[in-house]
Amino acid sequence: MKFSMTRRSLLAGSAAALMTPAILRAQEADIAIGSLTPNTGGGGPFGPNITASHKRVADAVNAAGGVLGRQIRLYQENSETNPETAVRAADKLISVNKVSAIIGTFSSSVTLGIMPKCQSANIIQMCTSSSADIPIADEKGLVFNFQPLSPIWGRAIADLVLSRGLENYALMALNNDFTRSMMDGFIERVGTEALVQDPFYYNAGQSSYRSEVTQLIEKSPEAVFIPSYVTDFTAVYKELYRQGYEGAVITISLSTGDQFKSTVGAAADGVIHGFPVPALSSPAYKEYLTEAGLEDTGSVQHPFGTAGRDQMSVLLLAMEKAGTTDSAAVAQAIWDVTTGEGKKTVYNVADGLAAIRAGEEINYSGASGSIEFDAEGGVLGRDFQLSEIQDGKDVVIQRLEY
């Protein structure tokens, strides 16, 4: 008897816990938008910047009277960079918060993982993911990617590296979709004849990368290219250093942030890294720095935070343009406000809203890039930049518009 009482009260308590939000749900008049960012886990170094950008844009628009005469209600969830958790968070955003868009997903597995749910609920997705499968899986044309697909990264980095006159390479990549397809793009440009051996993949989270590194530099290549994430690249690089490799080490800039530099110290000098960067001279990027309270250091800051600003801005501008939150109309309006010649260029959401209300055609140019979309919702026109670490600082050696 004692047990059944406990059980009953527990069930009642849990039911009550789940029911409470229904009572306090947001007002119907608000436009609900979901932000699903990697605040912990593999994307942890980048998620908080995206989260903060989303909130800043939403707050600014609300303070100026909202969109379509309605306030923005932003619901922020943590994807934990894990598709299993992210799907449940997306479930909550879609079914409970009734969001019209889920923006800010980072890892491709998360973007793809929540896509079946988003597509069946007709919800716009905005991401910075790189998998070439994203446009294929997006059957309804509701996904907009604010980052170039990773084969493009590989090709751009290869083009930048080739102009340095390096002739032979050894390649190994972290085994995930992002880094693998980047390696394919790189090989496409340098050609298989420039490789001293077959490229291979390594798995994340190993305690040692000794055998992988030994294999990588066995034939003394002039340069090694290692598409990776920061945690594993740090371990891989330490091993390269320990084994006395003297050639050029090339990777992506995501792996060589402050965390890497402070861990490796002076040994980091000479590492070459590249990635798509905001146009540093763009007014939108400068505005972003002010909004985020950053100093203009001349080097790239918040590569994903800038994309977060652009996601929220583009979404809100498109809603205003479409005159509705209906996903098909908003998706069409996203092209209208970002892509196309002969329109008024705007660098922030406030100017954009004012121009749309004045009946003008606009082209939003963002903090992360000029933001033009191809027919599949992929971003075009990003700058790529190659840097070298010298005295613990990134020194830009080359830029390229792609």
Add this chain to the structure above:
Amino acid sequence: MSAYLISMGTYVGFFMILALALNLQWGIAGMVNFGIAGFYAMGAYVSGLLVAKLGVPVGLAIPAACVAGWVLGGAVALLSVRLREDFLAIVTLGVGEVIRLIVLNEDQITEGPRGLRIDGRPFGDLIGPELYPLFYLLLVAVCVLITYLVCERIRRAPMGRTLRAIREDDVVAEVLGKNVLMHRVLTFAIGGFFMGLAGALYAHYVQNISPEVFMPVVAMFIWMSVIVGGAGNNRGILIGAGTVMIFLEGTRFIGDFTDVLDAEKMSAMRIILIGFLLIVTLRLRPRGLLPEPKFNVKKT
């Protein structure tokens, strides 16, 4: 809201099946299994691949996933014949990781890190999209019920008593003439069978699986469910799985009502809170919410 509750109910169902299977293996028979994520992945990928790559009907693929889990469970138990329980923990943890790494690296078959898309769903053609989530919840509920009845039947049967005897002291059980090895292998295989079932149901529900889903943390959620619910008590396990899901998901709503913390701090706070709730639960109910009933002989 009701759509969300239906969806969470479905997830609780997956947790319940996994937790009941773990309870059979560990709660009743005392065999540690840290490789739950591997069994879960096995079920998900066997069923997913059969449907997505070979066009096998879902109705055959799900049973095939169960059989795969059964075989894997039996094989792991046989492998560890000579091992003590604590070593079995390491072996199962290893098996879980091996399966995940195979799925990750054999990308010609499994699509590797790109993730496997599965369009086929049980009765997907017959039931409209409006009613489908509710149908799937019912399907999962029926599977939970079957798992529960089987586990409960084993627990009450002579086999359950033997398993508990093996759990307490396998030498004594052996001396009493019980076939310890056969019981262990069989129990692990049955547990594997249900974990395979849970994996297959999960795969056809989310329709997009990738190796990152099957990280060892999944095993931790299931262990939490069993420990919070009360190891050895199948009804407790059902409550434990529900409680853990309420902790995991219920804490999400805090952020919707408070602006005290920004979203970044809130997401870290949520995970801390989940840990805190678990500690409080176990401090108040050290043997779980519904402890295993003491075995007692009826006095006449």
